[in-house]
Amino acid sequence: MGARQTTTSVKLPATVQRFDIHQRIQHGSLAISVILLVLSGWPLSTQGVGASKVLVDLFGGLESCGSIHRGAALLLIFGSVYHLFYLIGLGTRRKLRLTMLPTPADVRDLVQNISYMLGMSKDRPRFPRYTYFEKFDYWAVFWGVVIMVGSGLVRWFPVKATAVLPTWAYEIAHYAHADEALLATLAIFIWHFYNVHLRPAVFPMSKVFLHGRLTIDELAHEHRAEYDELVAKLEREQRAETTRDEEQDEEKNDEKDEEKSDEQDDEQNEEPSDKSEKRE
Amino acid sequence: MRAAATCVALAALLLPPTARAAPAPPASAPASQPAKAPAKATAKASAKGKTAKPKGDSEASDPRWCRACHTQRRFSKKRWARGAHAEQTCRDCHSAHAFNPHEKPKASEDDAVKAIKKAKLFTRDPVAAASCGNCHDDVGVGELVHGRGRTKRKADKQGAGTGSGSGTVAGTGTGTGAGTGSGTGAGTGSGAGKADKKKADKHKRLTPWCSDCHGDAHSVRLAKSMKPRARRLMMNERCLACHADKKRMSRAGIKSPVAHSYHDSMHARLLALGSSRAPGCIDCHGSHKLVSRDPATMAKRCPKCHKGATKKFATLVSHKPISSRPASYYTQKFFAWLTFLTILFLALHVLIDLSHALRHTKRQG
Numbered sequence: 001m002g003a004r005q006t007t008t009s010v011k012l013p014a015t016v017q018r019f020d021i022h023q024r025i026q027h028g029s030l031a032i033s034v035i036l037l038v039l040s041g042w043p044l045s046t047q048g049v050g051a052s053k054v055l056v057d058l059f060g061g062l063e064s065c066g067s068i069h070r071g072a073a074l075l076l077i078f079g080s081v082y083h084l085f086y087l088i089g090l091g092t093r094r095k096l097r098l099t100m101l102p103t104p105a106d107v108r109d110l111v112q113n114i115s116y117m118l119g120m121s122k123d124r125p126r127f128p129r130y131t132y133f134e135k136f137d138y139w140a141v142f143w144g145v146v147i148m149v150g151s152g153l154v155r156w157f158p159v160k161a162t163a164v165l166p167t168w169a170y171e172i173a174h175y176a177h178a179d180e181a182l183l184a185t186l187a188i189f190i191w192h193f194y195n196v197h198l199r200p201a202v203f204p205m206s207k208v209f210l211h212g213r214l215t216i217d218e219l220a221h222e223h224r225a226e227y228d229e230l231v232a233k234l235e236r237e238q239r240a241e242t243t244r245d246e247e248q249d250e251e252k253n254d255e256k257d258e259e260k261s262d263e264q265d266d267e268q269n270e271e272p273s274d275k276s277e278k279r280e
Numbered sequence: 281m282r283a284a285a286t287c288v289a290l291a292a293l294l295l296p297p298t299a300r301a302a303p304a305p306p307a308s309a310p311a312s313q314p315a316k317a318p319a320k321a322t323a324k325a326s327a328k329g330k331t332a333k334p335k336g337d338s339e340a341s342d343p344r345w346c347r348a349c350h351t352q353r354r355f356s357k358k359r360w361a362r363g364a365h366a367e368q369t370c371r372d373c374h375s376a377h378a379f380n381p382h383e384k385p386k387a388s389e390d391d392a393v394k395a396i397k398k399a400k401l402f403t404r405d406p407v408a409a410a411s412c413g414n415c416h417d418d419v420g421v422g423e424l425v426h427g428r429g430r431t432k433r434k435a436d437k438q439g440a441g442t443g444s445g446s447g448t449v450a451g452t453g454t455g456t457g458a459g460t461g462s463g464t465g466a467g468t469g470s471g472a473g474k475a476d477k478k479k480a481d482k483h484k485r486l487t488p489w490c491s492d493c494h495g496d497a498h499s500v501r502l503a504k505s506m507k508p509r510a511r512r513l514m515m516n517e518r519c520l521a522c523h524a525d526k527k528r529m530s531r532a533g534i535k536s537p538v539a540h541s542y543h544d545s546m547h548a549r550l551l552a553l554g555s556s557r558a559p560g561c562i563d564c565h566g567s568h569k570l571v572s573r574d575p576a577t578m579a580k581r582c583p584k585c586h587k588g589a590t591k592k593f594a595t596l597v598s599h600k601p602i603s604s605r606p607a608s609y610y611t612q613k614f615f616a617w618l619t620f621l622t623i624l625f626l627a628l629h630v631l632i633d634l635s636h637a638l639r640h641t642k643r644q645g
Contacts, residue, residue, distance in 0.1 A: 047549040062555050114629070117636035133629070159586050162593045168607035170596055175608050179615030183622060191626040200637040 010234040012216050019212035022086050027209050029079035030141070036072035037148075038185050040065050045178045073152055080145050099129040102139070106132035126224035137192055144184045151177040346370045349381065359499035373497065376407040412490045412497070426488050493518050493567075512551060512560030516542075519561040538599045545597065557585065564597070 019027070040059055043052035059065035090096040108125075109132050115121040130138070151173035154161040162170055196206045208214060220227040347355070360366060371377060376385035385407070388394075392410040494500050495518070503511055522528050524539035542548050542561070550558035564581050579594035586593065602608050 043553055044546075044549050047552040048543075053553060056553050062550065062553050114632060117632045119636075158596065159588050159590075159593055162596060163588075163590065167592060167595055171605060171607040172611045175611040176615065179612065179619065183615065183619040186619065186623050187626060190623060190630060194630045194633070199633065 010231065010238050012231070012234065015213040015215050016219055016230065017212060018208055018214045021212070022082070024209060024212050026079050026083045026086065029075050029082070031209075033072040033076035033079060034184075034188065036068060037076065038181070038188075040069040040072065041181060042185075045181065070156065073149070073156075076145065077149055080149065097129075100135060100138055102132075102135055106135060124224075126228070127222060128225040129223055131223070133191075133195060137195075140184070140187055144180060144187075147176055147180045148184070151180070355498045362501070362505075363499050364502040364505075365497060365500060373408040373411045374405055375411060376405070408497075409489065409491070416490075426493075488522065492522070507556070509551065509554065509556045512558075512563070515562050516548075516551075516560045523561075536599045537601055541599045541601065544602075547597075559585070 039055060043055045043065065046052050056062055056065050059068055087096060105128070109127060112121060112123070112125040113132075116124050154165065154170055154173035155177055158170065161173075196202060196209070197204060214222070216227075219230070347357070371379070376388060378385070385405075388407050388410075390407070390410060392413070393406045396406040396409050491497055491500075493515070495514075506514070520539050520542075523534070529535075547558050547560075551560060564578055566577075566581075575594060576591070578597075579589075579591045582589035582594050582597075598605065602612065
């Protein structure tokens with residue numbers, strides 16, 4: 001894993017902080033609520049299957065199954081609102097990094113990664129802080145939550161919803177809820193569970209969602225661009241310390257050089273990770 | 281409840297047939313005499329009934345005797361005894377039959393019986409089939425969709441005076457009762473022309489008879505005696521026996537595939553999963569006062585479960601096929617393609633990743 005690690009004069013931390021406590025709480029509430037929602041909502045969309053009845057009984061009957069579904073929905077809404085406020089909070093403190101936004105580089109990464117995995121290209125893409133498949137996960141959830149919460153609320157309060165909305169809106173909500181649920185469930189079990197559980201590199205599971213930390217080896221392997229950025233930043237800091245006596249003009253020239261090399265990675269963030277901590 | 285019904289039935293057996301014609305007195309008379317515990321009183325009366333042996337003609341209709349020869353499997357004494365007709369005995373409906381087995385059944389001159397014979401419905405005993413209306417003369421099926429039948433409705437439109445024409449058929453005026461109205465032969469006879477009569481013959485088996493919805497008269501149960509969900513499932517099955525039958529529906533000129541859209545609805549799903557509140561067919565459409573497709577009447581039923589439901593809300597429930605509801609249709613199409621393409625991409629990506637990872641680890645190991 002660490003074979004590709006470049007030799008550098010700076011002392012690298014053993015681990016880096018990837019997700020802070022807020023993000024882990026948000027992920028936790030999302031995970032718990034989605035699992036409950038899938039299990040308690042599944043029987044209604046496949047009422048003809050024998051397992052549906054078993055699931056309903058497992059939740060203690062249809063009434064409590066419905067209550068659990070609505071309770072879990074509230075947890076999901078809580079997690080989503082928490083996340084939005086978290087983003088707003090970061091924005092007001094000017095700490096919001098737009099690393100999650102899709103960029104053209106992601107398409108290039110996708111093509112390169114697939115050709116690499118098929119053996120047609122020797123180099124693995126130098127992934128930024130969030131790889132294209134992680135971005136896909138995030139935006140799939142974003143889209144999914146908007147649709148599921150919206151259509152779910154319409155179906156939760158049909159009388160009130162129809163008083164405000166046209167009937168075709170209810171029809172859309174009715175079908176979108178079940179269909180998007182299927183899509184989201186399949187995406188989670190095929191895509192997300194493979195990437196964070198079944199992938200040989202992380203099997204049986206990646207523990208980042210628990211402690212929020214990546215080892216420096218993992219960072220170098222999975223998010224090369226971010227790793228390079230970190231190394232560059234540390235080197236810069238070290239040099240700044242040793243050459244404190246030197247003139248500031250020279251320092252600026254140095255920084256420009258560094259930035260030029262960074263541009264090759266197509267990392268859009270100008271600020272290096274604030275959250276990375278020194279740990280030796 | 282069942283015990284009481286059985287008691288009443290047994291008490292009825294003790295009385296001569298003339299008295300049985302009015303079943304109320306035997307049930308109430310013994311109950312009113314002893315103290316103020318009617319349940320116990322009827323229990324006592326039944327105990328007496330059990331010990332005392334039936335005598336003479338009073339036992340004439342006791343299924344035990346008839347069944348000495350008539351051993352049809354569909355008749356279960358147990359189910360009869362706990363059913364809604366526990367008070368009735370064989371000859372209440374099979375009235376053409378004499379108690380003496382050597383006597384031939386009387387030929388009936390009744391219109392309804394003739395209609396049934398002509399339609400070849402219930403060939404075993406048309407008199408019994410026509411006898412529902414003898415007691416149930418207040419149901420009013422004849423005025424409604426199932427009673428009139430498709431043909432009769434067309435005839436009505438041509439100017440045969442809808443209400444009055446079918447009303448007389450449904451009423452006891454002809455002595456046939458409610459069930460008669462559904463016999464299209466009898467119904468069309470009252471006011472339609474020859475062409476309609478031919479049509480009526482063609483469609484004579486389309487409209488349901490009492491037992492098509494209520495089940496076998498021998499074991500028919502009171503609605504109250506069943507749990508709501510079991511009753512709904514049972515009635516749904518009976519409605520769909522015809523309404524899910526494409527041939528029958530196309531002959532009746534009904535295009536709407538109600539079965540599919542109902543099973544696809546939240547109501548049916550909840551009912552299938554064990555809800556005791558989710559409605560079946562008749563909860564929205566009504567039973568004897570069948571409203572069929574009248575949205576205004578249907579809308580009145582929504583607020584029973586959905587507080588504050590409006591007419592607009594009622595239009596959400598639709599038996600129209602999804603292809604004729606654009607919003608639903610395109611939503612489903614959109615998600616079908618989105619899901620298919622997304623999952624196809626994800627699955628391929630996973631497979632490529634996995635195959636690479638496995639090859640990679642092999643080389644290392």
